Amino acid sequence: MKQTISFLVVIFFSLTSAHAVKVELKDSHEVYKEFLMLSDFFGGIDPAKDQDILEAPNKGESKHYAHDWVRQLAENFGLSWAPSHYKGITLSRHDGLSTKVNAQDVVREYLTQHHPEKISGGIDVSIEASSQYLLLKGATEPKLTNFSWMGDQKFLVTFDVGGHEKKIKGCLSTMVLIPVLNKQLEVGSIIEKEDLEFKDFPSNKVTKNMIQDEKELIGKTLRRKSAKVGDMLSVHDIISPIIIKRGDLVTMKVETPTVVISTRGKAQGNAAIGQSVQVMNLESKRLIEGVVKDSQTIIIPVVGH
Template sequence: MRRRALATLLALAAPAAASEPAMLRPHALLEGDTLRLSDLFENAPDTVIAAAPQPGRRMVLETQNLLNIARRHGLAWRPLTAADRIVVERPGRPVPRPEIEAVLRDELARQGIEAETEIELPGLVPPMIPAGSWFQLAIEGASVEQPGARFQATLVVLADGMATQRLRLAGRAVTTVPVVVATRRLALGEIVGRNDARLLRMRAERVRPGHAQQLEQVVGQELRRPMAVDQGFAVVDLGPLSIVLKNALVTLLLESPGISLTAQGRALEAAARGASVPVMNLASRSIVEGVAVAPGRVRVAMGTIPMAAR
């Protein structure tokens, strides 16, 4: 008796499950490269019905589209309103532009273009790949035209979950040179420290002659002009450390065999060791030219000013 009752219940339950209506999902977010019936409807089988949109793309299925799909696959679904629709979306991410430039730069280097070049790719829209997928890039058919280093090439994109993509590239390889730039704002007269400067590659066409191209040319030097962040150091704007400061009191020295005279003066310019500097004699108010020989000490020639004996 119990077996007969159980068989009756199973027989009644089977048609009910088979006739359970499908429900339209509010949104379809795809991870793979196929669209399945179960992506659109609840209580639907995992039957593949179409290819998924390209990564980063979406499509909209309107009411009539959904009715046609349901009928074709024998699905018990009817729209609740004439506005029933579903958005089918496949997440994606663009291939990072720096990685495109890197693989292209490597290929151009094999054709004689300097490795440290700046790549111009006007109008490039990086191809999309599935979100989170592994990918690999390659270059095919690269050619370079001289002069001007203009190139053409084909970018090949391999990624999990999508067909191989090929994208035509065209642009220019621009020569760059190293330039030492300031890492912070620097004032007139500051001594450039190791952390105050860094090397940056810039387009050669934008770099004026005379810019420092090695850190050793800059570090430990005194600034002859203020500097802004990322401004390049010009060699003429750098000099050795001043041992005589502008407007500072200095001792004027006149030394010759058997004579040693001194006087007080005020330096009118800053000067490094061995450099010429104009100084005002505070006693006579006359201006003489001397040579900075030590911190705060300037040597002058015999007969230039009256001196007080030491």
Template structure:
């Protein structure tokens, strides 16, 4: 008799734990368009995936009274649940903001995929009419670019998007301004300045301006000398720089002649300037004659005339 009583009590306890009635939640947040039993209740059991009613629009919240909940659950076979003193349930639907920035990014990604936007290039979109921000479904892809027609000649575009949670496509038009990062001077510098990395700053310019004026690659500028005095903010072009002078006009130099083990030297003064390997006119300070030499290093030039000629210069 005692054993049967204990067994019955244990069975009752187990049945209470296994078949605990679902408990209604006071507030829920859903991502899908339909609210299920599992969304509305704790311990929903095997009925968790059963739909009850449509969720509010993305980014919005609604209240559902308990009577409506009972009506909906009865249709799917759930008749007993714990209310916990609630009179209504607050139902919110998650969302993702779709705005001009996101749509512009999709257009830019498409242009980059086509090869229209290259390295160091960016695109600014100007929509014909302002785009009001939309609350789309909370998905990995809240918006998708379905079609883009871009006319490089005048920069105009037309685009069609699909926005998650919206039945109709979104059609937009506007214009695209494409820019490219270009080197500019970071400070006022005199002619002959040999450019270092800190002298150059990258700033965007329109592709049209870049095509019309021509722009230099940074690697083409560093270590080169400015051809003229230049102001801060100036766009640097290949024609604005040249190879730095190894020997400048009026520099005192040593004139070398080498042939086998023989080396002759004489002091001179540069009459003109030249980069390394370039031809330079030099005044022999002993003979007072001007000769042609090759600049080989700062303060050093070399001639190829015969030794006796050098000695008599």
């Protein structure tokens, strides 16, 4: 039986060459073998130099390999991989009972071999989620029997799936780097920079509510448990953290270009920075609405300013 391969031992036998081999990190996908190879992580690996590097996850389980781990892997094997954003990869081990093949991977491999000019420069294959996976019994691979262009970067592909014909429509789409969670967070967690990495998504799948700038996520509170590792996050998945709570004593400020007036008040509700909240003036007992500036200050708007 093949012995477990130690990652440290493999590093000793890593690929060496005068010029680093340029590679691209693959999308997250499913694997079927007991051991992971370089080609499971990177596209552009010379088949003659491909090799096992570590044990795969247990059957039916997944493991996420974060950006820093992947970068170290590339360095150890003399590979040139230098993304401008944090990116990782999740590899899932097939359960051994059924076969679920990503049609996008099959079409991408076909185009790489037959039409490489079509998927260069940030262009990739996009297939609707409802048709994306091909299910087979056993470990039989689906066969791509026909590929035809339908114009405007759209295509129709025919698969032989266990003796049955299946036609799938798709298109080529510009890929957009989107910040995603690299670990599962609990609802109420504050999102930090190290909780994020970047992942490519087809531009036609990125809606106006999806967050494309990591600055809009860092420091925000996760509000939905449905937010999953590797999925795009929408403006509905997060809220600004509450920094003023009902009953907090705060400073109420009225600011104009020439005058600043301050007094003490008591917050009548919970609010985050930039949100409105009612506050009671401790001297007059009047309720006034203001905007939260920080954890101790509420700005009272001045009519006409």
